[in-house]
Amino acid sequence: MSRLLVVSVLTASLGIALQPAYAATSPDISPKRLSSIVRTLSSDAFEGRGPATAGETKSVNYIVSQMKAIGLQPGGALDHGHRTWTQPVPLLRSEITGTPQVSLRAGGKSQSLTQGEQIAVRAALNGDHSVSIANAPLVFLGYGINAPERNWNDFAGMDLKGKVGVVLINDPDFESGVGDxxxxxMTYYGRWTYKYEEAARQGLAGLLIVHETDPASYGWATVKNSNTNTMFDVVRDAPKLSHPALEAWIQRDVAVDLFKRSGLDFDAMKKRAQTRGFKPVALRDATFSAKYGVDSRVITSRNVVGRLAGKKRPDETVIYSAHWDHLGVGQPDAKGDRIYNGAVDNATGIASLLELGRAFAKAPRTDRSVVFLAVTAEEKGLLGSEYYASKPLYPLSKTVGVINMDALDPHGPSKNFTTSGSAKVDLLDELTAKANTFGLSYSADPHPEAGHFFRSDHFPFAKRGVPAISYDSGNDWVQGGVAAAEAEKAKYTAERYHQPADQWEASWTFKGMARDLQMLYSLGRDLANSNTWPNWSQDSEFRAARDASATDRR
Known part of the structure; x- marks a missing residue:
């Protein structure tokens, strides 16, 4: 056995994050600093980091102060010819005033629905200042999908204007694992965002998504906490084309009872909805009513942008990104805690961004520029990254790639890593090769049914053709293996995700994150010193958008 192999085996057995071959060249990524940043950002003092709150002001000021201290340059919007630290992001802010009055009627019986319990009504994002729906007919619309390229239309054959639809979450293939x-x-058709958008295009007055834990990939507590607070959207010229008046989720047992009172079997209707040729089914003598006010106004939030200009080709850019926001102050949990601290989601990402910025600032400048982008309103629908990607500070055609970090694992090191979705992109191939030199293997997204590819800030870049990935910690821990990692993830999803319990823990070692960031630093540095332009695979849906800008990179 070689000396290097002996050291490698000893290193793995002790749970030390850094592979010996890189001990001399990898940057100092400090688990202690990572822990300190996460503890600070997720403390009660930051009030859950909600956009357009005092928590935003504190968060932005903290991130800017840290970027200045570690030696980054301002990379945000121009002001009198000089870069500032932020990019203003105008958003439509919408909040329900008072208690929404919601009810449904079926089988001759009226039933009031309590906000946060049987139903989670979202504040209207179509620009209206009130919602008033009286006895609108209810119709079951399967999975709420209109996909001509797959010969699939759940809306065909019925005039839906003025009606309220009931749809299932995820795709028709979720339960069987096979199909179109x-x-x-999950495809994008399975995402709740798509379902509301399509409901607006179909002219529905409202849409109720039936929550089920497995196909949603999270429990009702997450739905309630994410949808009954202040809502945000990008400022649209015609918001009614993207949002129906009413957007809501309902509990499964509410849907089962509703179907039963309308003479239908919920499970049988779900099976029918999983087949091509499904047609809308009117719920017999069933109607829906809702009435509430909406405080709707345009506010300005902020992305925070640090930059290190490239020494040879500063117009070419590598981006590291993470979102700074969480859910702010909201509904109390069983302990009365109302602050949604967001330690893992996503103070870990911001801590990673700052540690990477520190490492790049201390090292010799790269040939290409490196941008450290902390975006707002991810929790409201990837809005900060969507705004940047639609109005980029640095041309997307000359953006080499985006490495996003969201909800990284603060525990010990893993033997593997994954990404949100299994994107067919050169950037993933380069990441996999780099990870191998650190003793890490790539594992495909272990939960593709959760649709994580569409749920992180790399997606607005990807859909515009920019090679982009969202890095995820592995699920095969050095200490405890897959069983321990998956058990911890399941516990986090059930008990902490989008809940006040997502708080900093003194027991977190951050050793796994530190090792992973050394690898991500090395990947980004190679990209920033190279002449290569990663692309999507030939059969990727994002390839055409990238190729369309190829002349800009010659």
């Missing part, structure tokens, strides 16, 4: 929508892996 990629099998177990």
């Amino acid at each position: 929508f990629g099998g177990k892996a």
Whole structure:
């Protein structure tokens, strides 16, 4: 056995994050600093980091102060010819005033629905200042999908204007794992965002998504906490084309009872909805009513942008990104805690961004520029990254790639890593090769049915053609293996995700994150010193958008 192999085996057995071959060249990524940043950002003092709150002001000021201290340059919007630290992001802010009055009637019986319990009504994002729906007919619309390229239309054959639809979450393939929508892996048609958008295009007055834990990939507590607070959207010229008046989720047992009172079997209707040729089914003598006010106004939030200009080709850019926001102050949990601290989601990402910025600032400048982008309103629908990607500070055609970090694991090191979704992109191939030199293997997204590819800030870049990935910690811990990692993830999703309990823990070692960031630093540095332009695979839906800008990179 070689000396290097002996050291490698000893290193793995002790749970030390850094592979010996890189001990001399990897940057100092400090688990202690990572822990300190996460503890600070997720403390009660930051009030859950909600956009357009005092928590935003504190968060932005903290991130800017840290970027200045570690030696980054301002990379935000221009002001009198000089870069500032932020990019203003105008957003439509919408909040329900008072208590929404919601009810449904079926089988001759009226039932009031309590906000946060049987139903989670979202504040209207179509620009209206009130919602008033009286006895609108209810119709079951399967999975709420209109996909001509797959010969699938859940809306065909019925005039839907003025009606309220009831749809299932995820794709028709979720339960069987086979079919027209990629099998177990969720397509964008399975995302709740798509379902509301399509409801608006179909002219529905409202849409109720039936919550089920497995196909949603999270429990009702997450739905309630994410949808009954202040809502945000990008400022649209015609918001009614993207949002129906009413957007809401309902509990499964509410839907089962509703179907039963309308003479239908919920499970049988779900099976029918999983087949091509499904047609809308009117719920017999069933109507829906809702009435509430909406405080709707345009506010300005902020992305925070640090930059290190390239020494040879400063117009070419590598981006590291993470979102700074969480859910702010909201509904109290069982302990009365109302602050949604967001330690893992996503103070870990911001801590990673700052540690990477520190490492790059201390090292010799790269040939290409490196941008450290902390975006707002991810929790409201990837809005900060969507705004940047639609109005980029640095041309997307000359953006080499985006490495996003969201909800990284603060525990010990893993033997593997994954990404949000299994994107067919050169950037993932380069990441996999780099990870191998650190003793890390790539594992495909273990939960593709959760649709994580569409749920992180790399997606607005990807859909515009920019090679982009969202890095995820592995699920095969050095200490405890897959069983321990998956058990911890399941516990986090059930008990902490989008809940006040997502708080900093003194027991977190951050050793796994530190090792992973050394690898991500090395990947980004190679990209920033190279002449290469990663692309999507030939059969990727994002390839055409990238190729369309190829002349800009010659």
